[in-house]
Amino acid sequence: MTLRFVLVPQWQGSPSPRAMRLADGVAALRADLPASATSEVAVPLESGDDQGTGISRFSSVQLVRERTSLVLQDVDGPFVVVGGDCGVSAAGIAVAANRHPEVAVVWFDAHPDLNSAESSPSGAFSGMVLRAAIDNGDIAADRVVLAGARSWDAGEETFAAETGLRVLTVTDLDDPAALVEAVAATGADAVYVHIDLDVLDPAELDGLLDPEPFGMSPSALVATLKALRARFPLAGATLSAYAPSALDTEQAADDAATILRIIAALD
Numbered sequence: 001m002t003l004r005f006v007l008v009p010q011w012q013g014s015p016s017p018r019a020m021r022l023a024d025g026v027a028a029l030r031a032d033l034p035a036s037a038t039s040e041v042a043v044p045l046e047s048g049d050d051q052g053t054g055i056s057r058f059s060s061v062q063l064v065r066e067r068t069s070l071v072l073q074d075v076d077g078p079f080v081v082v083g084g085d086c087g088v089s090a091a092g093i094a095v096a097a098n099r100h101p102e103v104a105v106v107w108f109d110a111h112p113d114l115n116s117a118e119s120s121p122s123g124a125f126s127g128m129v130l131r132a133a134i135d136n137g138d139i140a141a142d143r144v145v146l147a148g149a150r151s152w153d154a155g156e157e158t159f160a161a162e163t164g165l166r167v168l169t170v171t172d173l174d175d176p177a178a179l180v181e182a183v184a185a186t187g188a189d190a191v192y193v194h195i196d197l198d199v200l201d202p203a204e205l206d207g208l209l210d211p212e213p214f215g216m217s218p219s220a221l222v223a224t225l226k227a228l229r230a231r232f233p234l235a236g237a238t239l240s241a242y243a244p245s246a247l248d249t250e251q252a253a254d255d256a257a258t259i260l261r262i263i264a265a266l267d
């Protein structure tokens, strides 16, 4: 395995009242990853405040973003940012796009995360992270492919329509070639792959905070990732939103096996 892992147990970007489980998820995954290839970003204990931004717990989210960027800058080659809430992709995309100006971002997530602070129903940064990366110029809208989103807010639909974002549904993704073609159509020469585990069907993974029915099967996700990686080099990736309800259970062992298959498909 050539991947390097940067663990970021951030929970402050999540809209869920059980967001602290995200830190448990990182702790559980840490045990399964090669220690010599893994580093960890310290996340503040406090929630933080919004500092007038309209983004809940903004001060903590911002601090974690800065710390994550610093750690990633010292990592050579492809990395996986392991969340935590999916707001951890902000730093990953910025660093990867800086190294690979022609990168495309593939966003596997039940949620498109295209809210602005104004359109967000929750104030949670995790629901804004992709929009923020587009608005601040880290990634161009025509270099983004949404994969498997099925829980849209009104403001997100408007933004996607206005920018003409490429969108593949769970059904589209039954054919692994569909995503490869969509990424090729962006003209990109490398990919950043964001995976919020809630892109999977809730029946397939126990530890989800924001489960949405009718998601992908792990096999479909793995097949699509392998097809994508056969065609494009990996600039970086995010694996986020693992939130086990209890550790050391049979479900947790099943979840870990699924997540490791996904990570292996990125390598």
Ligand SMILES: NC(=[NH2+])NCCC[C@H](N)C(=O)O
Pocket (backbone or CB within 6 Å): 015, 086, 109, 110, 111, 113, 115, 120, 121, 122, 123, 124, 126, 127, 128, 151, 153, 196, 198, 210, 241
């Ligand atoms: N990737 C996620 N889990 N995102 C949660 C976002 C939920 C909702 N769309 C919001 O903005 O609050």
